[in-house]
Amino acid sequence: MNRNAGLALGLVVVIGGMTGMAFASVPLYRAFCAATGYGGTPDISGQRSAGAVQRQVRVMFEANTHPGLPWTFKAVQPEITLPLGDEQPAFYEARNNGSTAIKGVAVYNVTPEKVGKYFHKTACFCFNEQTLQPGQDAQFPLSFWVDPKLAEDPNTADVKTITLSYSFFQAADDPALHAAVATAGPMANPSDHPGQVVR
Numbered sequence: 001m002n003r004n005a006g007l008a009l010g011l012v013v014v015i016g017g018m019t020g021m022a023f024a025s026v027p028l029y030r031a032f033c034a035a036t037g038y039g040g041t042p043d044i045s046g047q048r049s050a051g052a053v054q055r056q057v058r059v060m061f062e063a064n065t066h067p068g069l070p071w072t073f074k075a076v077q078p079e080i081t082l083p084l085g086d087e088q089p090a091f092y093e094a095r096n097n098g099s100t101a102i103k104g105v106a107v108y109n110v111t112p113e114k115v116g117k118y119f120h121k122t123a124c125f126c127f128n129e130q131t132l133q134p135g136q137d138a139q140f141p142l143s144f145w146v147d148p149k150l151a152e153d154p155n156t157a158d159v160k161t162i163t164l165s166y167s168f169f170q171a172a173d174d175p176a177l178h179a180a181v182a183t184a185g186p187m188a189n190p191s192d193h194p195g196q197v198v199r
Contacts, residue, residue: 055084055151059144062165063092069170070098071132076139084148087122092140092166096132103131103171106140111163115156118147119164129171 059082061075076091096102108126110119125140132138144164150156 055148056081057084057146057150057159058161059088059090059146060161060163061090061092062163064165064167066167066169069102069104069168071096071102071104071168073166073168082146084146084150087143087145089123089141089143090164092125092142093137094130094132094140094168095137096134099134101131101133103129103173104168105129105171106166106168108164108166111165112159115146115150115159115162118150118153118156119162120145120147126166 058079060079061077063074065071065073071094073092073094076093080088080090082088094104105128106126108124110116121142121144123141123143125142130138130140146162150159
């Protein structure tokens with residue numbers, strides 16, 4: 001009897017641990033990507049470069065909006081050329097074309113993916129919920145620099161252009177989203193909305 005109880009307790013501990021790891025996996029993966037640049041995720045540690053160097057890099061800005069989000073979203077500047085190590089501000093802007101207030105969340109990436117660990121953002125609007133009223137315009141600032149080590153790494157020394165891409169999704173907890181789901185009927189599920197991936 002004691003042996004069976006011990007086995008049952010062991011199974012409960014293992015299942016509980018696996019469940020905890022499942023819930024922690026998304027934020028842990030996001031933190032890992034932000035720290036290492038894996039998958040083209042820029043470093044957001046806030047560490048500053050030792051200084052600018054003569055070598056320059058062109059950064060192009062891309063904006064995407066999920067089809068379910070009635071916003072116009074674009075980069076204010078199409079591209080910027082800057083010295084490696086030099087911090088640079090940039091701006092995106094959005095407009096809510098819908099008839100109700102809508103909450104959006106942005107995710108980001110850089111390409112080519114191999115430069116992710118050298119692209120540092122010191123200020124960013126990503127992963128923060130942004131609410132726009134009907135017809136409202138808003139600007140979203142960011143600040144970044146590209147590590148001079150980009151030019152020293154044999155895998156990235158040939159990179160002359162980097163693309164920074166932001167994509168806006170409707171936030172998974174947006175009341176407008178849940179109202180739309182309720183109108184769509186019982187088969188709709190808010191967790192199926194792509195915005196859920198940024199939660």
